[in-house]
Amino acid sequence: xxxxxxxxxxxxKYLSKKDRVMSKxxxxxxxxxxxxxxxxxxxxxxxxxSIIGQQISVAAANAVFLKFKKKCNNKINAKVVSNLTFNxxxxxxxxxxxxxxxxxxxxxxxxxSFNPKLISNMNDEEAIIYLSNLRQIGRWSAEMxxxxxxxxxxxxxxQDIGLLRAVSKNYKKNYLPPxxxxxxxxxxxxxxxxxxxxxxxxxIDPEPIQY
Numbered sequence: 264x265x266x267x268x269x270x271x272x273x274x275x276k277y278l279s280k281k282d283r284v285m286s287k288x289x290x291x292x293x294x295x296x297x298x299x300x301x302x303x304x305x306x307x308x309x310x311x312x313s314i315i316g317q318q319i320s321v322a323a324a325n326a327v328f329l330k331f332k333k334k335c336n337n338k339i340n341a342k343v344v345s346n347l348t349f350n351x352x353x354x355x356x357x358x359x360x361x362x363x364x365x366x367x368x369x370x371x372x373x374x375x376s377f378n379p380k381l382i383s384n385m386n387d388e389e390a391i392i393y394l395s396n397l398r399q400i401g402r403w404s405a406e407m408x409x410x411x412x413x414x415x416x417x418x419x420x421x422q423d424i425g426l427l428r429a430v431s432k433n434y435k436k437n438y439l440p441p442x443x444x445x446x447x448x449x450x451x452x453x454x455x456x457x458x459x460x461x462x463x464x465x466x467i468d469p470e471p472i473q474y
Contacts, residue, residue, distance in 0.1 A: 268414045274455035278462075281451055284433050288462040306379045307372055308339045309412040310397070313404045314364045315357060323356075330355040341372035364399030371397070387415055410457050419449045419456035429463035 279286040315331060316324035334355055335343045344352070344365060352362045371377035377397060382390045387409060394405035406420040420426055421442075430445065431438040452459040 268416065270416045270455065271458065274416065274458035277455055278452060278459055282459075285452070285459055285462060288433070288466055292462060292465045304412065305339075306382075306408065306412050307341055307368070309408055310368055310400065310404075311339055311344070311365055313407060314361050314368070314399045317361070317399065317404070327356040331357070341369040344369040345373060361399060364397070367398040382413065387417060390415075410460070415457060417454045417456045419445075419452070419460060421445050421449075423460075425464050425467060426460055429467045433463065433466055 275289050279289050311331070312324075312328055315328050319327070331352065332339060334347060334351055349362055349366065352365060353359065357365070368377070372379075382393065385393060390409055390413075391402055391405040394400055394408055395402055400408075403420060403422045406418050406423075409415040410418040410420070427439055430436060430440045430448065434440070434444070434448075436444060448459070449456055
């Protein structure tokens with residue numbers, strides 16, 4: 264795990280000056296809970312976790328992931344996963360499509376048709392498109408990878424239900440908040456939308472967001 268992103272303190276100061284709501288949230292949620300944005304820098308691990316967690320509750324996702332991790336003998340990497348059978352993975356509690364997605368990811372890592380090292384040289388949108396070419400990975404999943412695995416500073420995931428709920432609550436907007444208003448916030452919070460997103464998530468969840 265790495266330390267809190269270097270931009271974090273600068274982002275807090277910037278957002279506090281730009282927006283009253285953010286200023287209040289930043290005061291309410293202080294360290295050490297902010298360390299949640301540390302990262303393993305392990306994209307295969309994170310992508311597997313993303314695929315497993317899609318369209319199920321956090322509790323269910325954690326339970327399935329623990330079974331998957333145990334099946335991998337606590338070594339979640341492409342080689343180990345490629346050696347597991349379809350049914351071994353499925354029996355952890357995964358759907359057929361999720362198993363296909365994880366097996367496909369392992370295969371692409373091994374044959375290098377997917378190269379995570381390229382992502383560091385891409386801007387956010389290029390990286391989202393690249394990640395979205397993987398099976399079972401859409402825009403939202405790609406944005407979560409950029410935010411939590413790569414700690415990109417300016418991710419604004421407007422497909423995320425938690426973010427939309429938090430914006431509605433804190434800015435007194437109906438759910439769903441208007442796209443125009445979301446665009447206004449994005450412009451105001453840039454280049455630190457990731458930090459704003461994190462504080463908005465915290466405002467509706469008693470526990471720091473984990474991914």
